[in-house]
Amino acid sequence: MNVDEVRPRADARTKSILTRPVSDKIGPRRRRRWSVVALYGSYFVLCASSALSANASGKIANVAALVLLIAGIVSATYGVLTLLGRTFVNAPNLRADVLDERQQARRNAALSQAYPIVGMFTAVGLLYMMLIDAWPALRNFTVIEALFWGAFLLAISLPSSIIAWTEPDPLAD
Amino acid sequence: MLYIYNIHMARETSVADRSGGKIYNRLAVLRAERGLTRQELADALGINYQTVGYLERGEYNPSLELAFRIAEFVELPIDAVFSRTPFKPMSAELYGSRGGATT
Numbered sequence: 001m002n003v004d005e006v007r008p009r010a011d012a013r014t015k016s017i018l019t020r021p022v023s024d025k026i027g028p029r030r031r032r033r034w035s036v037v038a039l040y041g042s043y044f045v046l047c048a049s050s051a052l053s054a055n056a057s058g059k060i061a062n063v064a065a066l067v068l069l070i071a072g073i074v075s076a077t078y079g080v081l082t083l084l085g086r087t088f089v090n091a092p093n094l095r096a097d098v099l100d101e102r103q104q105a106r107r108n109a110a111l112s113q114a115y116p117i118v119g120m121f122t123a124v125g126l127l128y129m130m131l132i133d134a135w136p137a138l139r140n141f142t143v144i145e146a147l148f149w150g151a152f153l154l155a156i157s158l159p160s161s162i163i164a165w166t167e168p169d170p171l172a173d
Numbered sequence: 174m175l176y177i178y179n180i181h182m183a184r185e186t187s188v189a190d191r192s193g194g195k196i197y198n199r200l201a202v203l204r205a206e207r208g209l210t211r212q213e214l215a216d217a218l219g220i221n222y223q224t225v226g227y228l229e230r231g232e233y234n235p236s237l238e239l240a241f242r243i244a245e246f247v248e249l250p251i252d253a254v255f256s257r258t259p260f261k262p263m264s265a266e267l268y269g270s271r272g273g274a275t276t
Contacts, residue, residue, distance in 0.1 A: 088221070100220040102233050171211070171226040 023087040025170075032082070032089065032164035039079025039161065043153055046072035047146045054142045083160050089167065092159035106163060114158040122151050198255045201229040202263065203247045217246055 026032065049068035052061055084090050091099055091107040092114075099107060125147040132139045204214050204225075211229075215222035220239070227233035228243075235243065235255075244251040261269070 088223075100224050101236050101239060102224040102227055103221060105233075170223055 023085070026087050026089050026164075026167060027082075028169050029165075029167065032167070035079050035082040036161045036164055038075045039083060039153075039157060042072045042075035042079060043150060045075060046149075047142075050145060051142050079157075083157060083164055089164045090160045091163060093156070106167070107159070110159040110162040113162055114154070117158060118151065118154045121147075121154055125151055194257060195231055196234045196255055196257060197231060197259050198228060198243075199260055200225070200243065200254065203249070203254065204229070207247070214246075218242055 045068050049065045049072055052068065053065035056062075056065070084093065086094070088099070088103055088106075091103055092111055096104055096107075128138075128143065128147060204211070209217075211222040211225040215225045218225075218239070219242075224233065228235060240251060240255055244254050247254060260266075
């Protein structure tokens with residue numbers, strides 16, 4: 001099979017996947033807010049699990065860390081599946097040409113609101129790195145890990161979370 | 174804290190207010206006259222049906238391009254669909270000049 005024959009079909013397939021319609025089914029605002037709470041709650045639960053497993057010893061501490069780890073993973077999975085799907089809520093992670101002009105305006109507003117928060121969180125991480133360079137006694141791998149994952153989580157999910165939190169309940173047709 | 178306050182205020186301020194003034198429209202009446210659902214109108218205009226709702230409630234000011242598209246779809250001049258001042262009710266516009274006197 002010739003590459004020149006396959007490429008147009010592959011390009012058309014890729015384009016059809018990327019430009020397929022965005023779902024209107026964003027659900028009620030109350031449920032979307034629970035998804036946001038679940039997603040960011042899972043971050044704190046996983047940080048607690050990590051800190052517990054790193055610092056505490058004994059069977060009870062290990063079991064508690066494991067329970068927190070499982071709870072955090074379940075909660076994070078629920079948050080990711082409900083917020084970061086192919087719906088308007090996840091507009092910040094979708095192509096502009098699948099959104100109408102109001103949705104693009106909402107997406108741009110959410111991105112501009114999220115950007116400084118992600119920037120500030122990253123700045124805190126960089127400041128911590130500078131501090132541990134000067135005072136190695138402050139070095140704590142759990143904190144470094146929490147800062148890294150926090151910055152990653154905020155970067156991928158905060159704009160979508162802002163839309164999920166603020167978009168009113170959808171109208172009936 | 175100031176940043177969080179700004180986010181809150183941005184959310185409380187409608188899109189129409191932020192873009193420098195409310196644009197009134199007759200979209201709800203025109204859609205009802207034509208017996209269209211929001212979804213049907215949205216499909217005809219190539220927008221999301223939620224956006225039709227936002228337009229009808231005056232919570233979103235359309236771009237000039239969308240405003241022209243809507244006017245073309247309803248086959249009316251753009252100033253019959255959109256205005257910077259509130260529209261009078263259709264009945265007042267049609268019969269108001271007669272002073273209420275009918276035979």
